[in-house]
Amino acid sequence: MKLVTYNIQYGIGRDKKFDLPRIAASLEGADIVALQEVTRNFPRNGGADLVAGLAELLPDMFHVYGPAMDVDFGLRDASGRPVNKRLQFGNMVLSRWPIAASRNLLLPRTRRFNRGNLQRSALEALIMAPSGPLRVYSVHLDHINHEERSAQIRHLKERVYAYPMEGGAITGSAEYGFPELPCPEEFVLMGDFNMVQGSPEYTLMAGEADYAEGRQIVAHHPVDVFSLTEGAPDGAISWIDDEKPEDNRLIDFAFVHASLSGRVRRSWIDASATGSDHLPIWFELE
Template identity: 70%
Template sequence: MKLVTYNTQYGVGRDARYDLDRIARAVDGADIVSLQEVTRNFMRNDMADMVDGLARLLPDYFHVYGVAMDIDFGMLGTDGKPANKRLQFGNMVLSRWPIVASRNLLLPRSKRLSRGNLQRSALEALIMAPSGPLRVYSVHTDHVSQEERIAQIRHLKERVYAFAAEGGVLTGAAEYGFPELPSPEEFVLMGDFNMVPGSPEHLVMTGVPDPVEGPQIVAHHPVDAYTLAGGVPDGSVSWTDTTHPEKTRLIDYVFVQANMAARVTSVRIDSDAAGSDHQPVWVELA
């Protein structure tokens, strides 16, 4: 099973061109795709509907979209009536196999005034993979506040590990004539976490390594795929800041539920993709 995560930067590459074809080509061939910064009616990409565009370019995939931020500044059509062209910013999951349920988990945020602060979210998709049902989360956390990222990661982990108790989007489905949805323990968290390896928020996610014995794989912490299957070369990056190259760093990740760690056979960063200021991160599971 091949999985890939890609922050699309609303389809605009480092050359400042919007080209959705480049995004689609970069992820085509994956079995499950996690995307962030997917927009509708955003001025920076000529009001494109990226959800519709990606669905057309990748017709062999099921897809779900989770809106984190939704705004309407009162735009009117030529007839003077409400245009209902809402600016939407969020995450997307595409899968070769049916996505039988999804939830959009809004992450905690503060009222920041010195910099823009968008609502962030994690899109949960329950996928009927051939190896069994699997939960996949497309995640995007805050980019300028470590304090906020820590709060978001704590909240995300609480929700992910509470899945069995909550039952996902629906339980007691027989009342509505539906089969009961599966409740798999296994999950994958993929996305732009805006943190570097070993940072305080990274340790909140994975746990603090023992000073003598090192990191351990435990049931209550996700496992960073970069620590598995040989990882990626030292100095690897997944995001490039063209204005301030010194800020370029590794901030995109795939984390797997502890029972899945032994299934990770490879992890790599596609350094050739040019559709965004980020690079796709690929993970393969046995």
Template identity: 50%
Template sequence: MKLVSYNIQYGIGLDQKYDLDRIAASLAGADIIALQEVTRNFARNGYADLVAGLEARFPEHFSCFHAPVDLLLNMERREGRVVAHRLQFGNMILSRHPILSVRGLLLPRSRTYDRLNLQRSALEAVIATPEGPLRVYSVHLDHISPEERLGQIAVLQRLLADTPQEGVAVTGADEFGMGDTPAPEDYVALGDFNLQPESPEYQALFGRPDPFYGRVPRRTHPVDALAHLKKRAAGSYSWEGPGGAGERLLLDYALVSPSLLPRLADARIDTAARGSDNFPLWVELS
């Protein structure tokens, strides 16, 4: 099973051109797709509805979208009713397999006064894969403040570890004649975490390595798929600075639960993709 994460930057590539077709081409063959910076009614891409555009390009996939940023742009009266036009910015998941339940989970933030400060979130989808139910998350953390990322990481870690005990979107569904949605131990969290390898935020997320034993998988921490498979080199990157400045950073990660490590077969970054300033990160489970 192939999973991919891609921060699509509103559909605008390194050449500053909007092209949703080349983004879709970079995602071809994926069973599960986790996207960040998906927008509706954003001026920079001509007010395109990326949710509808992506659903049209992946007609065999189920989909869900959550916009932690949802702002009124303008409104009009049409055929006797008020129609609001809203700017939405958020995360999306597309899946070849049925999506059983969905939650959009807000992450903590603090106000800035001179920099864009977006509400961040994690979109959770429980997916009925052929190998059993799987929790999949599309995640986007703050891009400015390490302290803010640390607070978001603490909430995310608790979510990843405790959901099997706490349940997903609904529990006690028998009261309404429905069976409970599974809350599996297995998860993959994909996204733009805006942190660099072995930074304080990285170590908070994945655990600090012991000088002798290294970084041992623990229930309380996810595993970095690239690092675990030794696919992360000193020069690995998933983001490139604008204008060909040559700045490259590794900011995108695939987090897998320790329970999934026996199935973790491959991970790679597709630096040939040009549809965004980030690059697709692929993970394969056997």
């Protein structure tokens, strides 16, 4: 199966134009998709509903959406009645196969005064793939503060590894006349982590590398798919600043549970995509 993660920057490309169809075109051939910066009623893209738009453009895929930030600044119509037009910013997962359950995991954040600080989250999707049930998370971490990213990674790993004991969105569902959902140990974390390989946050996610033997594949750390393939050569980037190309860097990743590491076949970055300031990160899972 082919999996891809893409921070779509509200649907606005490097040419500063809003173009959702080219986002959808960049996802062609994917079986499972994780998206970040998916918005509703956001002024930067004319208030478009990206969830509805992507669902219409990708009608053969199941989808779930998790707004991390959900606010209403008190809009009213001409008669003074509440409009209930909520501004939402979050993550989305789309799948060629049914998504049996989902949860929106809100990540730790701090109260910030000098820069905007949106609530961040990891959207969990239990996907009924042909090879077996699989947990997929669309993740978006803070882009400014290392301390906050570290707290978010600690919390994310705690929640992800607790899943086999918790059972996800529902357990004991026979009481309500429904079948018990599967509870897979395996997971995939995909998204915009706003960290670079070798950073303290990256090490917190993937584990320390031994001075002689390198980084090992162990049950308690997710495994970077780039480390299992040849998908990220030196100098590879996934975020582009055309005005300051010296700032370009690789900050989007896909991590898998250690037990899936032997099933990762290849990974690559789609450098041809122009629908966002990020590039899609792809990998194949056998």
